[in-house]
Amino acid sequence: MLKIEGLTAEIDGKEILKGIDLEVPQGEVHAIMGPNGSGKSTLSYVLAGREGYEITGGTASFNGHDLLAMEPEERAATGLFLAFQYPVELPGVGNANFLRTALNAQRRSKGEPELDAMQFLKTARARMKELSMPEDMLKRGVNVGFSGGEKKRNEVLQMALLQPRVAILDETDSGLDIDALKIVADGVNAMRGPDFSAVVITHYQRLLDYIVPDRVHVLMGGRIVQTGGPELAKQLEASGYGSVQAA
Amino acid sequence: MPAVSETIDAVASVTQGTYKYGFETEIDMEFAPKGLNEDIVRFISAKKNEPAWLLEWRLKAFALWKTMEEPRWPAVSYPPIDYQDAYYYAAPKKKVGPKSLDEVDPELLRTYEKLGIPLKEQAILAGVEGAGEVPAEGGEARMPVAVDAVFDSVSVATSYKERLAKEGIIFCSISEAVQEHPELVRQYLGSVVPQGDNFFAALNSAVFTDGSFVYIPKGVRCPMELSTYFRINAKSTGQFERTLIIAEAGSHVSYLEGCTAPMRDENQLHAAVVELVAMDDATIKYSTVQNWYPGDAEGRGGIYNFVTKRGACRGARSKISWTQVETGSSITWKYPSCILQGDDSVGEFYSVAITNNRQQADTGTKMFHIGRNTRSTIISKGISAGHGQNTYRGLVKISPKASGARNFTQCDSLLIGDQCGAHTVPYIENRCMTAKVEHEATTSRIAEDQLFYCRQRGLSEEDAVGLIVNGFCREVLKELPMEFAVEAQKLLQISLEGSVG
Numbered sequence: 001m002l003k004i005e006g007l008t009a010e011i012d013g014k015e016i017l018k019g020i021d022l023e024v025p026q027g028e029v030h031a032i033m034g035p036n037g038s039g040k041s042t043l044s045y046v047l048a049g050r051e052g053y054e055i056t057g058g059t060a061s062f063n064g065h066d067l068l069a070m071e072p073e074e075r076a077a078t079g080l081f082l083a084f085q086y087p088v089e090l091p092g093v094g095n096a097n098f099l100r101t102a103l104n105a106q107r108r109s110k111g112e113p114e115l116d117a118m119q120f121l122k123t124a125r126a127r128m129k130e131l132s133m134p135e136d137m138l139k140r141g142v143n144v145g146f147s148g149g150e151k152k153r154n155e156v157l158q159m160a161l162l163q164p165r166v167a168i169l170d171e172t173d174s175g176l177d178i179d180a181l182k183i184v185a186d187g188v189n190a191m192r193g194p195d196f197s198a199v200v201i202t203h204y205q206r207l208l209d210y211i212v213p214d215r216v217h218v219l220m221g222g223r224i225v226q227t228g229g230p231e232l233a234k235q236l237e238a239s240g241y242g243s244v245q246a247a
Numbered sequence: 248m249p250a251v252s253e254t255i256d257a258v259a260s261v262t263q264g265t266y267k268y269g270f271e272t273e274i275d276m277e278f279a280p281k282g283l284n285e286d287i288v289r290f291i292s293a294k295k296n297e298p299a300w301l302l303e304w305r306l307k308a309f310a311l312w313k314t315m316e317e318p319r320w321p322a323v324s325y326p327p328i329d330y331q332d333a334y335y336y337a338a339p340k341k342k343v344g345p346k347s348l349d350e351v352d353p354e355l356l357r358t359y360e361k362l363g364i365p366l367k368e369q370a371i372l373a374g375v376e377g378a379g380e381v382p383a384e385g386g387e388a389r390m391p392v393a394v395d396a397v398f399d400s401v402s403v404a405t406s407y408k409e410r411l412a413k414e415g416i417i418f419c420s421i422s423e424a425v426q427e428h429p430e431l432v433r434q435y436l437g438s439v440v441p442q443g444d445n446f447f448a449a450l451n452s453a454v455f456t457d458g459s460f461v462y463i464p465k466g467v468r469c470p471m472e473l474s475t476y477f478r479i480n481a482k483s484t485g486q487f488e489r490t491l492i493i494a495e496a497g498s499h500v501s502y503l504e505g506c507t508a509p510m511r512d513e514n515q516l517h518a519a520v521v522e523l524v525a526m527d528d529a530t531i532k533y534s535t536v537q538n539w540y541p542g543d544a545e546g547r548g549g550i551y552n553f554v555t556k557r558g559a560c561r562g563a564r565s566k567i568s569w570t571q572v573e574t575g576s577s578i579t580w581k582y583p584s585c586i587l588q589g590d591d592s593v594g595e596f597y598s599v600a601i602t603n604n605r606q607q608a609d610t611g612t613k614m615f616h617i618g619r620n621t622r623s624t625i626i627s628k629g630i631s632a633g634h635g636q637n638t639y640r641g642l643v644k645i646s647p648k649a650s651g652a653r654n655f656t657q658c659d660s661l662l663i664g665d666q667c668g669a670h671t672v673p674y675i676e677n678r679c680m681t682a683k684v685e686h687e688a689t690t691s692r693i694a695e696d697q698l699f700y701c702r703q704r705g706l707s708e709e710d711a712v713g714l715i716v717n718g719f720c721r722e723v724l725k726e727l728p729m730e731f732a733v734e735a736q737k738l739l740q741i742s743l744e745g746s747v748g
């Protein structure tokens with residue numbers, strides 16, 4: 001279970017998260033919606049351990065592990081995965097090399113045997129097929145020259161390979177056409193199960209037609225201001241965030 | 248696929264402040280007295296039983312050297328070197344023809360072991376009789392590597408000789424070549440780098456003790472990579488290697504030079520000279536992984552590496568390609584160059600230079616376009632970390648006759664931390680209207696978002712830096728032969744130990 005209590009954080013002295021409370025039990029998928037600049041990406045970075053944020057109060061834990069006390073790679077090793085809103089380019093680093101290095105780093109930390117190049121390629125190719133990704137994306141530099149949609153699919157591919165226990169998807173649907181959106185949704189739905197939970201950050205309710213969330217939260221001004229079932233997303237789509245009163 | 252997992256293992260085995268190859272072998276030496284004068288030059292020549300012309304050649308070099316001054320223009324600084332306070336000759340005690348590895352000095356074998364040289368090759372290197380023969384049914388899947396080990400100043404052994412001899416290829420120490428093929432040595436020695444070329448080349452010409460000699464006959468494609476492991480092994484012994492590679496018309500050879508060195512307190516001078524000659528349609532590929540002791544975190548005790556490397560593309564359509572990965576030494580002063588004499592000849596320079604802690608590197612290349620339609624490519628990747636200072640210095644010179652000449656130069660610098668420096672000094676002298684010269688340069692830092700992205704996927708910070716740096720160097724690393732590529736990747740990461748966090 002991902003458990004966040006009273007989390008406050010600032011950047012450059014400016015308070016962005018103003019007391020977040022959120023619980024995502026194992027096996028559930030929660031959506032976070034909210035207007036631009038409300039702190040959604042900040043929340044995901046703070047949970048994943050990016051530098052530059054000052055945590056001024058509150059707690060965040062995953063299955064009892066204090067996330068805030070860990071290095072980013074340790075958080076990854078406990079099963080936390082972040083699909084970036086803006087995936088980062090690593091020029092000259094082959095995608096296959098990167099994926100295998102990451103996968104093996106995580107396998108090592110779990111005491112599992114590393115995959116050799118052949119085993120890895122077999123697994124990676126199978127996952128890529130499911131995501132309708134052309135095989136040459138393994139050879140190219142990580143995210144270099146990828147279209148917006150390719151970058152997002154590459155994030156989902158990494159998630160599928162790393163098999164996290166909690167995934168935060170930060171606007172993974174933005175910039176995708178409906179076909180790509182379905183593929184990404186299939187990727188997430190394939191992971192659903194009793195030992196997987198997800199936080200799906202999105203602007204649009206249309207993604208939630210394909211990934212049906214257990215709960216929907218509205219984040220505004222650094223606070224969760226409303227929580228409901230899937231119907232809340234539809235309601236927001238119809239009447240906009242203006243209808244939600246900042247608490 | 249690049250073996251990054253091996254990189255991680257290699258890093259895990261190295262703790263900061265210790266140098267993986269920092270060990271010293273105790274083998275009895277026969278020293279010449281300390282210092283440098285005409286008598287020492289004569290001593291070296293006599294020790295090596297050299298013909299009179301070579302002694303004269305050395306003495307001329309020594310006379311020139313005495314009139315020259317150490318270059319001051321490189322962007323490096325170091326205390327004055329006392330050339331009289333060093334030994335100019337040291338050799339392992341002679342042991343002829345051991346019958347098996349049991350008879351070989353165990354210290355020597357331990358050295359090889361630490362270098363990671365496989366047992367079979369150790370026997371060859373140590374000169375065990377019969378160890379160099381290759382099975383008649385070529386059962387090896389990979390291209391074999393022939394090794395000519397320079398253990399201190401004397402080549403301890405040369406391998407695969409017989410197989411190469413079948414093709415008419417000569418691969419031996421330069422001392423042996425002086426004895427066995429004096430006419431070739433006499434014809435080409437100093438023909439690319441003359442004795443008085445520069446201060447360090449003159450010094451080398453006077454006192455060179457050993458090095459490799461390669462001769463590839465007309466039309467022969469060398470069936471294996473030729474490789475030399477250099478090691479510096481006696482306290483205060485300067486190393487003056489001399490390498491000469493001749494590729495006759497239509498021939499092809501790939502040569503690998505790699506080095507590691509024992510840890511020591513005093514600075515050590517190394518001034519090698521490498522000369523390459525390529526005739527019509529010949530190709531020489533020369534790859535270096537240089538990993539000499541860089542000194543401790545304060546810069547104490549590292550190697551001074553002042554090298555002159557130059558290749559002459561004498562023939563039409565000939566090609567000389569230099570690839571270097573420079574991770575070691577406290578000071579590197581090195582400009583592998585190409586003289587593009589033959590029409591349509593091609594020169595290439597691919598370089599990665601890392602400076603960490605207090606390391607200083609002033610390195611680059613010179614491309615002299617003389618023939619028509621000559622082409623050159625320069626790709627330089629400089630990485631600075633800690634207090635490292637990294638200078639790319641390059642010259643592209645195009646003579647009036649080099650119509651249609653082309654050069655492309657790309658210099659990329661990567662900075663890690665804010666105490667280091669990167670400098671790019673490209674000189675272009677174009678005296679030909681129809682020639683085209685392109686230059687691109689970038690300076691970047693490892694971005695915080697790149698590190699975070701990698702760490703979010705489970706990589707440690709150091710592994711992330713290693714991965715990003717290897718990516719930055721990819722265009723150069725892909726030019727290395729397989730055998731070297733993996734080792735080079737490890738070295739890049741090891742060299743940057745402790746540069747982040």
Ligand SMILES: Nc1ncnc2c1ncn2[C@@H]1O[C@H](COP(=O)(O)OP(=O)(O)O)[C@@H](O)[C@H]1O
Binds near residue numbers: 012016035037041
């Ligand atoms: N590096 C930064 N420095 C200062 N302010 C920032 C920085 N990053 C984000 N912010 C501010 O934090 C707020 C929340 O941003 P973000 O978390 O990206 O919102 P969202 O993802 O919901 O659109 C915004 O007002 C944004 O301008």
Ligand SMILES: [Mg+2]
Binds near residue numbers: 040041085171
């Ligand atoms: Mg955002």
